[in-house]
Amino acid sequence: MAPAELEERDFAHLRHQMVEFQLRRRGIADPKVLRAMECVPRHRFVSERVRWAAYDDEPLPIGLGQTISQPYIVARMTELLQIGEASRVLEIGTGSGYQAAVLAEIAREVWSIERHVELAVGAREILRGLGYETVHVVSGDGTLGLPEHAPYDGILVAAAAPVVPAPLPEQLADGGRLVIPVGDAFSQLLRIVIRTGGTFRERDLLGVRFVPLVGEKGYPSEEGR
Numbered sequence: 402m403a404p405a406e407l408e409e410r411d412f413a414h415l416r417h418q419m420v421e422f423q424l425r426r427r428g429i430a431d432p433k434v435l436r437a438m439e440c441v442p443r444h445r446f447v448s449e450r451v452r453w454a455a456y457d458d459e460p461l462p463i464g465l466g467q468t469i470s471q472p473y474i475v476a477r478m479t480e481l482l483q484i485g486e487a488s489r490v491l492e493i494g495t496g497s498g499y500q501a502a503v504l505a506e507i508a509r510e511v512w513s514i515e516r517h518v519e520l521a522v523g524a525r526e527i528l529r530g531l532g533y534e535t536v537h538v539v540s541g542d543g544t545l546g547l548p549e550h551a552p553y554d555g556i557l558v559a560a561a562a563p564v565v566p567a568p569l570p571e572q573l574a575d576g577g578r579l580v581i582p583v584g585d586a587f588s589q590l591l592r593i594v595i596r597t598g599g600t601f602r603e604r605d606l607l608g609v610r611f612v613p614l615v616g617e618k619g620y621p622s623e624e625g626r
């Protein structure tokens with residue numbers, strides 16, 4: 402057997418262990434999410450240098466001071482969105498493209514915004530190489546959302562904001578859900594916002610730690626975190 406083949410088999414084994422021990426045993430129960438996490442080759446979204454840690458229970462560096470989130474957090478945020486095969490989803494903070502691939506395993510269409518052009522280009526290449534044709538990566542400021550393709554059944558923000566950016570709840574479809582870490586550079590709570598008609602209900606869930614959502618007025622600069 403070619404070494405590359407052996408490696409893929411090893412990674413598949415590590416991925417399965419990750420799903421069983423880090424996700425299922427910690428309460429991730431949605432079969433769609435568990436299947437997506439079992440399918441997406443996380444090791445293809447990180448550099449050679451950290452590849453063998455791809456299925457560890459931690460975030461990993463992806464360059465430019467950014468990270469790919471811990472697998473449990475990716476799964477938990479995806480589960481909270483309650484999306485299905487007809488859903489259209491917006492992600493803010495493409496990073497490596499991994500979370501977008503997980504969303505694409507479940508949803509019909511995924512839009513993803515990344516402010517670092519270099520990361521957006523890299524993610525687009527990896528996603529295309531893996532055949533994720535329903536993911537559209539855009540470079541820009543995600544604090545504004547992506548109104549031209551709204552409304553979305555789910556919006557997932559993968560960076561920490563001091564407050565919920567005002568344009569985002571407005572871009573939810575009726576019944577849609579927004580999941581976002583809200584807080585300062587040191588501690589944040591994962592907030593869920595659910596839209597019903599013109600009403601928005603909010604609930605804070607678990608404590609998390611994300612890199613900051615960087616934007617125009619009122620958001621931290623990358624240097625100031």
Ligand SMILES: C[S@@+](CC[C@H](N)C(=O)[O-])C[C@H]1O[C@@H](n2cnc3c(N)ncnc32)[C@H](O)[C@@H]1O
Pocket residue numbers: 463467468469470493494495496497498499500501514515516517520541542543544559560611612613614615616
């Ligand atoms: C924790 S990383 C996201 C990880 C990513 N979801 C993945 O699967 O690899 C947060 C990302 O948000 C990006 N980001 C921060 N502020 C942003 C903004 N205003 N608009 C778009 N992307 C932003 C960062 O550059 C970084 O790549």
